[in-house]
Amino acid sequence: MKRLRTDILILGAGGAGLFAALHAKQTAPDLDVTIAVKGQLGKCGCTRMVQGGYNVAIAPEDSIERHFMDTIEGGQWLNDQDLAWTLVTVARERIRELENELGCFFDRNPDGTIHQKAFAGQTFDRTVHKGDLTGIEIVNRLAEQVWARDVRRLEEHRAIELIKSRDGAQIAGVLMIDMRSGEFVLVEARAVLLATGGGPTMYRYHTPSGDKSCDGMAMALRAGLPLRDMEMVQFHPTGLLAGEDTRMTGTVLEEGLRGAGGYLLDGAGERFMPRYDARAERATRDIVSRAMFEEMRRGRTTPLGGLYIEMKHLGPERVRRDFKGMVERCADCGFDLAGGRVEVVPTAHYMMGGVEFKADCATELVGLYAAGEDTGGVHGANRLGGNGVANSTVFGGIAGAAMARWVAAGAAWAEADAAAIDAATERARVPLGARPDPGALPAIRERLWDTMWHDVGIIRDGDGLSRAADALDAIERDLDVVTVANEQDLTFNLTWHDWLNLKSLVQVSRAVRMAAAERQNSCGAHYRSDYDAAADPLVASYTRVRLGSDGPDVTWGRVAFSRVKPGESLLGQAA
Numbered sequence: 001m002k003r004l005r006t007d008i009l010i011l012g013a014g015g016a017g018l019f020a021a022l023h024a025k026q027t028a029p030d031l032d033v034t035i036a037v038k039g040q041l042g043k044c045g046c047t048r049m050v051q052g053g054y055n056v057a058i059a060p061e062d063s064i065e066r067h068f069m070d071t072i073e074g075g076q077w078l079n080d081q082d083l084a085w086t087l088v089t090v091a092r093e094r095i096r097e098l099e100n101e102l103g104c105f106f107d108r109n110p111d112g113t114i115h116q117k118a119f120a121g122q123t124f125d126r127t128v129h130k131g132d133l134t135g136i137e138i139v140n141r142l143a144e145q146v147w148a149r150d151v152r153r154l155e156e157h158r159a160i161e162l163i164k165s166r167d168g169a170q171i172a173g174v175l176m177i178d179m180r181s182g183e184f185v186l187v188e189a190r191a192v193l194l195a196t197g198g199g200p201t202m203y204r205y206h207t208p209s210g211d212k213s214c215d216g217m218a219m220a221l222r223a224g225l226p227l228r229d230m231e232m233v234q235f236h237p238t239g240l241l242a243g244e245d246t247r248m249t250g251t252v253l254e255e256g257l258r259g260a261g262g263y264l265l266d267g268a269g270e271r272f273m274p275r276y277d278a279r280a281e282r283a284t285r286d287i288v289s290r291a292m293f294e295e296m297r298r299g300r301t302t303p304l305g306g307l308y309i310e311m312k313h314l315g316p317e318r319v320r321r322d323f324k325g326m327v328e329r330c331a332d333c334g335f336d337l338a339g340g341r342v343e344v345v346p347t348a349h350y351m352m353g354g355v356e357f358k359a360d361c362a363t364e365l366v367g368l369y370a371a372g373e374d375t376g377g378v379h380g381a382n383r384l385g386g387n388g389v390a391n392s393t394v395f396g397g398i399a400g401a402a403m404a405r406w407v408a409a410g411a412a413w414a415e416a417d418a419a420a421i422d423a424a425t426e427r428a429r430v431p432l433g434a435r436p437d438p439g440a441l442p443a444i445r446e447r448l449w450d451t452m453w454h455d456v457g458i459i460r461d462g463d464g465l466s467r468a469a470d471a472l473d474a475i476e477r478d479l480d481v482v483t484v485a486n487e488q489d490l491t492f493n494l495t496w497h498d499w500l501n502l503k504s505l506v507q508v509s510r511a512v513r514m515a516a517a518e519r520q521n522s523c524g525a526h527y528r529s530d531y532d533a534a535a536d537p538l539v540a541s542y543t544r545v546r547l548g549s550d551g552p553d554v555t556w557g558r559v560a561f562s563r564v565k566p567g568e569s570l571l572g573q574a575a
């Protein structure tokens, strides 16, 4: 097997991975830093897809305390408060770094200050943006800076297993597949960052990029690490509904549309959100998605089975100017966003849950760090729009610097556990054989999508969650007996990778389902129709799923209100 050695190995090239590389190099320029990524650097992941923007308290009338309180209240008091505090404070440094050091151009007001727009669930308009295509600006500038530095790139390299040392005490490296050849590659490293960006693509309607299939979380589970808040899956209310035959279905129409005053209408053209929440369309994503799901269940739907978003009352010219990207995206699918109505459906967008991590992004496994959407704890039960890219860039930078310090302080390479490498290689080879039937996978994927959408989705109950347990078992059994690729034909064999994607997704779906079954109350993004009483924030506890030798297990952790207690506020103390 091909083997490479590096000081720091970063898995993923979104906001978290790219920032980690830059900060690692800044902290210890002589270290060898490698980024391994499933796609091409600068062209994949969800940071590039960020439309709306980046939350940061930089306006004089705003404050980090206010941003913090919005984040905690949005998260239903389930957040790790110290991590949330780091998010809101370091975001101020990051946005300056993005503008002044990396060269991002964000939209500005006539007086030259940075323009900040409204996003739902916030008490202040604090979302910094570049039109409605903010992620392209951020990732292009970040990627240029990484290219300009001495960072080794392993593009189209898919991580498949975290390999520990022989005694299991620390990380030794990562087993990968070079997707261009199908070859297995072991990259040994003194520190590894998990920044593969989660991604709830196990749901019928979903927004994330096609390269995201929860690989990082699945690898973390198999490495025995705890994942917290896995039941908290965020649905974005306005996924485009353009029919079954297009990948555009499920892609997101940004939150700023509702923030700016867009209306949601049922199939008969009536506005329904004021019946559900005083903030109407500007309520948080969980509330709006649930209301939409209810309306859809009542059957007052559009021709394609969803609902409408309408913007024309704001003036078509203004909509065309302020939401150029969205207007063009809708036009590509035959809809007139500026002057007509667009069919939409709630779409799985983000996982608040993920790997438990500490303030410096270290995990329980020595030498393994985690940042960005692979992690849990920052957002609690619900993420505010605009806090996602802040999360990945803030913690990616922190992780890069922490790994560099850790390695520079003398962390050594460990000898990789050969048996673990063999076992992981075997697992990945399961669907290879002489008589491939690549056509078997779409039906399995459909079953996964339906199971998760209907039984582990926006509205859950005990019966559905039990049904889902059986369905996931059956899906996994069927996955394990299909043959999808020929051993001789592994060069860019996307069907093989599709099988690997599904394996990760099923494993993580089980964790989501188990945590959802365990939480017998309703909180943020998790809503149980059989336990619809809201969780008591004063005794807020989070789920923790871990894969032990007897299979997965869920335990509870108590939230420490380290900065503010439910019912109190930091705002009185704001500077």
Ligand SMILES: Cc1cc2nc3c(=O)[nH]c(=O)nc-3n(C[C@H](O)[C@H](O)[C@H](O)COP(=O)(O)OP(=O)(O)OC[C@H]3O[C@@H](n4cnc5c(N)ncnc54)[C@H](O)[C@@H]3O)c2cc1C
Binding pocket: 011, 012, 013, 014, 015, 016, 017, 036, 037, 038, 039, 044, 045, 046, 047, 048, 049, 050, 051, 052, 053, 054, 055, 157, 158, 159, 160, 195, 196, 197, 198, 207, 208, 209, 211, 212, 213, 215, 216, 251, 252, 349, 350, 371, 372, 373, 374, 385, 386, 387, 388, 389, 390, 392
């Ligand atoms: C359509 C859309 C719009 C969004 N809009 C906003 C917004 O306006 N504001 C906001 O704050 N947030 C937004 N988000 C969320 C935001 O994009 C994410 O929270 C954040 O960018 C995640 O960053 P990340 O670095 O953790 O992951 P990503 O940027 O997704 O990067 C993950 C990387 O890991 C790689 N990878 C995956 N699996 C493997 C593997 N097995 N091996 C190696 N590499 C792997 C991927 O190829 C990719 O390079 C949006 C998300 C989407 C999908």
